[in-house]
Amino acid sequence: MAKGISEYQMSYDLGHSRGYINNISSGKSLPSLTELFAICDYFQITPAEFFDPSMGNPTLKKHVVSGLDLLSERDLQLIQSIIAHLIQRG
Secondary structure, three states, X not given: OOOOOOHXXXXXXXXXXXXXXXXXXXXXXXXXXXXXXXXHHHHOOOHHHHHOHHHOOHHHHHHHHHHHOOOOHHHHHHHHHHHHHHHHHO
């Protein structure tokens, strides 16, 4: 849902029938291990991230972290200050 992709579209993108993902999300069926890996690849996450409810939005976190690699030390210090401020507001 966070990616704005319908179950139908995801089923189609993974090469399955229209109701494939709906059957999984409704609990009617379970994906094979191979299909679980395909679903994780589809969302660009690891299986560990898939099953970790505390991860929130792992794709967003990966993009943020990869963007940090492009910043200067001063910029990183500013980001760290912002994070500390947001946590305190929390």
